[in-house]
Amino acid sequence: MRRCLAPLVACSLFTVTACSTSQGLRTGSEQGQATAMTLTLCKVQRALFDDSASDDGRPTVGDSYTYTVNVSTATGPKACDEATGQFFGVEELVQELPVDAGVSKFLTNFQGTFVLPDGNLQLRSMGFVSVKAEEMAQMNRTGPVALGLGDLFPKQHEASVIGQGGAYTGQIGSAVVEPGNPPVVQLKLFKRF
Numbered sequence: 001m002r003r004c005l006a007p008l009v010a011c012s013l014f015t016v017t018a019c020s021t022s023q024g025l026r027t028g029s030e031q032g033q034a035t036a037m038t039l040t041l042c043k044v045q046r047a048l049f050d051d052s053a054s055d056d057g058r059p060t061v062g063d064s065y066t067y068t069v070n071v072s073t074a075t076g077p078k079a080c081d082e083a084t085g086q087f088f089g090v091e092e093l094v095q096e097l098p099v100d101a102g103v104s105k106f107l108t109n110f111q112g113t114f115v116l117p118d119g120n121l122q123l124r125s126m127g128f129v130s131v132k133a134e135e136m137a138q139m140n141r142t143g144p145v146a147l148g149l150g151d152l153f154p155k156q157h158e159a160s161v162i163g164q165g166g167a168y169t170g171q172i173g174s175a176v177v178e179p180g181n182p183p184v185v186q187l188k189l190f191k192r193f
Contacts, residue, residue: 034173037187039114041087042070042080047147049139057141059106059131064092065145067152071114080182085116089152091129102133110159114185119166121187123175125159153183161187 045068053062070083089112097105110127113120130151131139139145156178163171173189 033190035171035189037073037189038075039085039087039116039185039187040072040075040079041149041153041183041185042072042083044069044147044149044152045086047145047152049142049145051139051141055141057139058136059093059104059129059139061093061096064090065108065129065147065152066090067147069149069152071116073116075184085114087112087114091127091152093129094126104131104133104136105129105154106131110157113164116166119168120164121168121189122162122164123159123185124162125157127157127159127177128155130154149183150179150181153177153179155179161189163189 047065047067049059050064050066051057051059053064054060059065067089069087069089070080071085071087072079072082073084074082089110091106091108091110093106094109095107097107099105106129108127108129111122111124113122131147132151135146135151156176159175159177161171161173161175163169168189170192171189172192173187175188176186178184178186
């Protein structure tokens, strides 16, 4: 009787384990479905230069830019005809890069938040800012600056994304900021729970 019972118990345990493993895999694949989204960066509403790190009237390591950009959830040539949200960004200068054709370039600690009708998305990464010589000449020690989208998003870079409310609560993902006219942000979001 013991000889017959041992294989039966082993077979039952194997079946239970296989069923629970396949159930876990199914739940994991449901959670792993990515949601793709493209946001168009339309127009710099305002940009400020904070020169408090060096107080020398020019961008140097430790200084920062803050800015607000109009955003559209539409894509294509007429995407910016109707902005549906905003992006609030901060770029802290962490390294000065070599000047290229009269343009100063900086590596930055980049972070910002998309405020959209259905929720907010926070981005964080290393970023880039470029400042032309004529823009540099017009800068005050601290205050408004005339920077365009090409200055704030001169180079493609990736960012981490965290959902912060509304439809994006519990979501994480990645973003690729792509320069262009206008620049776009390609997002991939995943449910965390």
